[in-house]
Amino acid sequence: MxxxxxxxxxxxxxxxxxxxxxxxxxxxxxxxxxxxxxxxxxxxxxxxxxxxxxxxxxxxxxxxxxxxxxxxxxxxxxxxxxxxxxxxxxxxxxxxxxxKLKLAHMGNLVTLPEVVRTGGPVTDATVEVADNPHWEEVVQAIAAQSVPVATVAADMLRLAEAGEISILDVGGGSGIYSATWLELNPAARSTQLDWGPINAIARRLLAERGTADRFTCIDGDFHTTDFGTAAYDIAVYSHIAHQEGPEDNIAIFTKLRDAVKPGGTLVINDYIVDDDRSGPPFPLIFASEMLLKSKQGGTWRRAAYHAWLAKAGFENVSFHPTPSPTTLVFAR
Missing domain, CATH: 1.10.10.10 (Winged helix-like DNA-binding domain superfamily/Winged helix DNA-binding domain)
Structure with missing residues (x-):
């Protein structure tokens, strides 16, 4: 044989x-x-x-x-x-x-052949709306993915010893970044910008962690809500870029550049593929999730992040592996 x-x-x-x-x-x-x-x-x-x-x-x-x-x-x-x-x-x-969440989503894959043919979702799903009750389940289910990454980012940024810093988390969902970082730094304060029903979930988590007194929420859509000017030492944009198209990411990065103080850092966490799209494996396969669920999203190349961040005004961009399928990006 x-x-x-x-x-x-x-x-x-x-x-x-x-x-x-x-x-x-x-x-x-x-x-x-x-x-x-x-x-x-x-x-x-x-x-x-x-x-x-x-x-x-x-x-x-x-x-x-x-x-x-x-x-x-x-x-x-x-x-x-x-x-x-x-x-x-x-x-x-x-x-x-x-x-358990993914088990419930398995049936959606039967539409993938038609989604591939048309280039996007085949139904007018109303998932991405503020008052969808599924957020209560989804936001909390995906929070655990960010725990190891938030900890690694905090270590790299030396947040525990950074003193009185201000943090902005755009589309922060469960509030896991704020919860993790405020526990590490008792002098830090954090603001989360997200839809009202999602912010309510985050406030519960921060209350459970005993850090709600240093946590503020802005209820709104990050596409249209103002982020402020030179107001924050650190801004976070985690698991958002993959659901946005190039123009929206550039627009949001530009608002984030304005929102951070001189010398401040934008922290991005997402599934990022190599420039030749040869890997890593998970970000490559995750692209099908975006084809199923978003009209413009995808798993973007490192070169795309470089170009978008440069266009937004960031001069120093670095990429860092994490103990998950995601990549951390620091932009200053």
Whole structure:
């Protein structure tokens, strides 16, 4: 047998890739990773703890072992280090809610062939409106993704020792950047600009963290709301650029350049692709999400960020990897 001959194994894994989303989403829905972490280590114990059938528990465990999220040793199951860190409920970077969210979104992919043909969403969805009740679920589900990145950015900017600084978070969503940074620096203050219903979610998080007294919200649309002039030491634009087109990003970067003080820093966090679009893998595949859900968004190249930021008036732009599929950009 010629071992150099191609096999269909990887293609079969990709064709059936939706099973990974289903298994992970179902396991998260029944808190299996949390039950494993607290001592349940057999299908029977997990079934009893989660209130599911033993057959169902065994099937999910088999799938999770296949996915490399659960280990089986001497008849006992346990979380891998990866699952224990990112899928156990109560951890600040827990992605279980995000896994459940993506399970609910799976059906949307059946429209992708038509979306590819037309070049954008095929329905007039009203997702991107302030009063959509889905924000309550979505904003909190995606917050955990930003925890490691916000911490890395804070270390790089030495925020803990920066003293009395002012922060602007544009489209801040859950308020996770403000929450993380205000905890690190008790002299800092932060302002979030977002739609009113989303700011209400952020205020709850900051109250839970005990930093609400240094947190202010501006209810509004960042496309039309004024950011102020030379008012902030640091501005944040996280996971926003991918949903905007080039002209809107330039316009917002220009407003942000005006909003930061001389010597201040704009922090961008997003899925950014290499200039030749050869990688990284996750930002490349995330582009399909933007094709499905936005009329102008995409995963943009580093060169695009350079050009947009230069046009907005920033002179010093640097790119930094993170412990996630995103890239941090610092612009001054």
């Amino acid at each position: 010629n071992t150099n001959q191609p096999t269909p194994d990887r293609i079969m894994q990709l064709v059936n890739g939706y099973w990974a989303t289903g298994i992970l989403g179902a396991a998260a829905s029944h808190s299996l990773f949390t039950h494993l972490e607290t001592g349940a280590d057999t299908a029977g114990q997990l079934a009893a703890q989660a209130g599911i059938s033993e057959r169902g528990a065994q099937t999910l465990l088999d799938g999770l072992v296949s996915l490399g999220l659960v280990e089986l040793r001497d008849g006992s199951y346990r979380n891998t280090a990866e699952a224990a860190t990112f899928l156990v409920e109560g951890q600040p970077a827990c992605l279980s809610n995000f896994a």
